Amino acid sequence: MTAIGKSNGVQIAACLLTGALYSGLTWAEDSQTRPAAPSELAIVSVEADQVRLQWLDNSSVEQGFYILRSADGVHWDKIDTLKANSGEYLDAGLHASSRYIYKVAAFNADGEVADFSNRKSVITAPEQLDQFEVQVADVYTPYL
Numbered sequence: 076m077t078a079i080g081k082s083n084g085v086q087i088a089a090c091l092l093t094g095a096l097y098s099g100l101t102w103a104e105d106s107q108t109r110p111a112a113p114s115e116l117a118i119v120s121v122e123a124d125q126v127r128l129q130w131l132d133n134s135s136v137e138q139g140f141y142i143l144r145s146a147d148g149v150h151w152d153k154i155d156t157l158k159a160n161s162g163e164y165l166d167a168g169l170h171a172s173s174r175y176i177y178k179v180a181a182f183n184a185d186g187e188v189a190d191f192s193n194r195k196s197v198i199t200a201p202e203q204l205d206q207f208e209v210q211v212a213d214v215y216t217p218y219l
Contacts, residue, residue, distance in 0.1 A: 108183065110138075113133055115192075121198075123201060124170075124171065126166045128164045132160060137183065139182055140156070143180065171200065
């Protein structure tokens, strides 16, 4: 079989079979369509040892999502892989009073990513909230 052309991501092939040329055979390229990046990544709850993320799934062709976390915004670790159509993740086992930065990516069957979601940064809650003294005062606001 000999490839004779390529048009819109599809290769057109021709093969020589018993001395006759047959054309019009087509096959899809090896790489799958890359899914659209998730958006509106948000931190929806924060505790001393866990953070809950939510995002908007903008693709109908993803195979799943990669959850990435960083302490500095430069070096990223893939901390989990989720199934398709996911929109929430609980990152547990974190350190109190620590900064974490998150981003999410949808991937296709080949594991390819088109782009990442927006980034969100959070500082986990202190280990014990009662370490801090909270003062409440009456506030007088005169009517104008």
